[in-house]
Amino acid sequence: MKIKIMDGHCDALTKLYMNPKLQFGIEEQELDVSYPRLKQAGVKVQCFAIYLSDSIQQPTFDHILQMVDVFHRQVVQHPGMHFIQSEADWRIVEAGDLIGAILTLEGVDALAGNMTHLRILQHLGVRSIGLTWNYANWAADGVMEPRKGGFTRKGKLMLKELETMGIIVDVSHLSTAAFWELVEIYSKPFIASHSNAQKVCPHPRNLSDDQIKAIIQCKGNIGITFVPYFVDSAIMTVPISALLKHIDYVCALGGEQHIGFGSDFDGIEQWIKGLRHAGQYGNIIEALCKNYRESQVEAFLYGNWRNFMLQNLPK
Ligand SMILES: [Zn+2]
Numbered sequence: 001m002k003i004k005i006m007d008g009h010c011d012a013l014t015k016l017y018m019n020p021k022l023q024f025g026i027e028e029q030e031l032d033v034s035y036p037r038l039k040q041a042g043v044k045v046q047c048f049a050i051y052l053s054d055s056i057q058q059p060t061f062d063h064i065l066q067m068v069d070v071f072h073r074q075v076v077q078h079p080g081m082h083f084i085q086s087e088a089d090w091r092i093v094e095a096g097d098l099i100g101a102i103l104t105l106e107g108v109d110a111l112a113g114n115m116t117h118l119r120i121l122q123h124l125g126v127r128s129i130g131l132t133w134n135y136a137n138w139a140a141d142g143v144m145e146p147r148k149g150g151f152t153r154k155g156k157l158m159l160k161e162l163e164t165m166g167i168i169v170d171v172s173h174l175s176t177a178a179f180w181e182l183v184e185i186y187s188k189p190f191i192a193s194h195s196n197a198q199k200v201c202p203h204p205r206n207l208s209d210d211q212i213k214a215i216i217q218c219k220g221n222i223g224i225t226f227v228p229y230f231v232d233s234a235i236m237t238v239p240i241s242a243l244l245k246h247i248d249y250v251c252a253l254g255g256e257q258h259i260g261f262g263s264d265f266d267g268i269e270q271w272i273k274g275l276r277h278a279g280q281y282g283n284i285i286e287a288l289c290k291n292y293r294e295s296q297v298e299a300f301l302y303g304n305w306r307n308f309m310l311q312n313l314p315k
Contacts, residue, residue, distance in 0.1 A: 003041075003042040003282075003285060003301070004042060004044040004298070004301065004302040005041060005042055005043045005044060005045075005261070005281055005301045005302055006043070006044060006045040006046070006260060006261075006301070006302050006305035006306065006309075007033075007043055007045070007046050007047065007223075007261055007262065007263050007265070007278070007281075008047050008191070008193040008194065008221070008223030008260055008261065008262030008305060009047055009049055009104070009106075009172070009193040009194040009223055009225070009262035009263065009264055009267075010032070010033045010046060010047065010048060010049065010263055010264065010265045010266050010267065010278075011049055011051050011106075011264065011265070011266040011267030012024065012031060012032065012033040012034070012048060012265070012266040013048050013049065013050060013051070013067055013070055013071055013074075013075075014049075014051045014052075014053055014067075014266065014267070015030065015031060015266050016031075016070050016074050017066065017067050017070045018053060018055075023074070024074040024075055024078060025074070025078050027279075031266065031277075032263075032265035032266045032268075032276070032277040032278055033046060033263075033265045033266055033277070033278045034278075035078055035080055035081065035099070036279070037277050037278040037279035038099050038278055038279075039080065039099065040278075040279040041278055041279050041280065041281035041282055042281070042282075043099065043278055043281060044093065044094070044099060044100060044302060045084065045090070045093065045099070045100040045101075045102065045302075045305070045306075045309075046099065046100070046101055046102070046278075047101075047102045047103075047104050047128065047193065047262070048071060048075060048101055048102065048103055048104065049104045049105065049106040049130070049267075050064055050067045050068065050071070050103070050104065050105045050106065050126070051106040051107065051133070051267070052064070052067070052107070052109070052110055059109050059110035060110055060112075061110055061111065061112070061114070061117050063110055064105070064110050064111075064117075064121070068103070068124050071101075071103055075101050076101065080097070080098060080099055081098060081099050081100075081101050082098040082099070082100050082101070083100075083101055083103070083125060084100040084101060084102045084127075084309075084313070085125045085127065085313075085314070086313055086314045086315065087309075087310055087313045087314070087315050088315075089313075090306075090309060090310060090313060102127055102128065102309075103124075103125050103126050103127060104126065104127065104128040104129065104130065104170065104193070105121060105126050105128075105129045105130065106130040106133060106170075106173070107130060107131070107132055107133040107137060107142075107173070108129060108131055108132070108137060108138075108139050108158065109132075109133070109137040109138070112138060113138050113139070113154045113158075115157075115158070115161055118158065118161060118162075118165075119165070121167075122165050122167060126167065127167060127168060127313060127314075128167065128168035128169075128170050128191070128193070129162060129167050129168070129169060129170060130170035130171075130172055130173055130174075130193065131155070131158075131159075131169065131170070131171070131173075131174050131178070132173050132174055132175070132178070133173050134173055134205075136149065138152060138154060138155070139151065139152060139154060139155030139158055140152065140155045140174060140175065140178040141174075141175040141177065141178055142173050142174065142175060143173055143174060143175050143176070143204045143205055144204065145175060148175055148176070148177055149175065149177055149178070150175065150177035150178040150180075150181045151178050151181050151182070155178075156181070156185060159182065159185060159186055160185075163186055163187065163188055166188075166312070166314055168189075168190065168191060168312050169182070169186065169188070169190040169191070170190070170191050170192065170193045171190055171191070171192050171195075171211075171215075172191075172192045172193050172194050172195045172205070172223075172225075172262070173205065176208075176211075179211055179214075183214050183218075188218075188312070189218045189219040189220045189221075189308065189311070189312060190215070190218060190220045191215070191220050191221045191222070191223070191308070192207055192211075192215060192220075192221075192222045192223065192262075193223045193262040194223050194225035194227070194262035194263070194264045195207050195222065195223070195225060195230070195262075196224055196225055196230045196231060196246045197209075197212060197246045197249045197250055199249060200232075200245050200246050200249050201229075201230055201231055201232055201233055201246070202233070203229060203230050203233060205227075205230055206230055207222065209253060212250055212253050212255060213253055213254070215255075215258060216253065216254050216255045216258045219258070219308075219311070220258060220308070221258050221259070221260055221304055221305060221308040222250060222255065222258060222259050222260070223260050223261055223262020223305075224243065224246050224247060224250070224259060224260070224261050224262065225261075225262050225263065225264045226243070226261075226263045226264060226265070226268065226271065226272050226275050227264050227267075227268050227270075228268075228270045228271065228272055229270070231243055231246065231272060232245075237273050238272045238273065239272070239273050239274070240272060240273070240274050240275065240283055240284055240287045241287060242272070243272060243284065243287075244287060244288070244291060247259060247288075247300060256296065256299070257299065257304055257307070258304060258308075259299075259300055259304055260300060260301070260302075260304045260305040260308075261284075261300070261301070263275075263278065265277060265278055281301075284301075285297065285301065288300060288301070
């Protein structure tokens with residue numbers, strides 16, 4: 001089997017931004033996602049999130065631009081990488097040995113409701129936007145915000161703008177109320193880039209059965225994530241087999257063609273046993289191959305994300 005992998009979410013850019021000494025091009029102990037590790041595992045496409053760390057008191061658009069700069073200097077300029085902004089870019093990556101990088105934004109906080117800034121991000125190649133992190137921002141409430149609100153008026157306007165612009169909407173971290181408002185007013189397929197199944201592991205960051213079904217219904221995609229306490233909250237050392245329970249569960253709800261991975265590497269401080277960094281993706285492949293047909297394994301690792309992206313990236 002020729003292994004190809006796409007990963008729907010990592011926070012390597014945040015680490016590279018916060019610690020300018022780190023280098024994407026070499027194997028760094030501190031960096032779960034680096035070029036050598038992606039290459040080692042056969043990751044073909046990696047999403048890189050612009051996430052402004054909690055330690056930044058007043059997040060501004062300038063911080064976002066600084067992270068776009070880091071993305072270009074560290075990731076895009078690496079000779080083994082290719083910036084995926086369109087379907088054509090995906091095909092370039094697929095035809096050769098390059099690894100594709102998709103630029104995403106996690107939380108619109110720093111846009112402060114400015115639609116020009118939103119459009120500038122599109123010009124800069126941002127292709128997917130997670131609306132919130134865990135807490136409320138000007139657009140919507142995150143899933144950990146105690147008041148459990150939905151979208152603001154401005155947030156709904158932004159959603160319409162995203163729909164027109166063709167930027168992929170990501171609902172990971174979004175409050176339940178906002179999720180269902182989105183289903184009402186948003187007509188394009190959307191994703192949960194790094195969330196698991198709530199029935200398997202009852203964490204608010206995970207998706208309920210109805211949410212999973214809604215994502216399947218809209219022809220979206222779910223990235224099963226490696227955050228240990230979103231996989232199994234009852235045990236300290238979480239094995240890879242626990243990850244497979246989420247895959248089984250989403251498949252049982254009809255999601256076999258709408259599931260992939262979104263590791264959250266570099267956004268986590270605890271790891272699943274055998275999944276310490278991107279270079280260890282092979283351990284999942286081994287576990288998947290024992291339980292699924294080859295065609296299913298290929299779809300989970302790459303094919304489902306590929307189908308989604310080719311449908312939803314700009315032509
Ligand atoms: Zn996240």
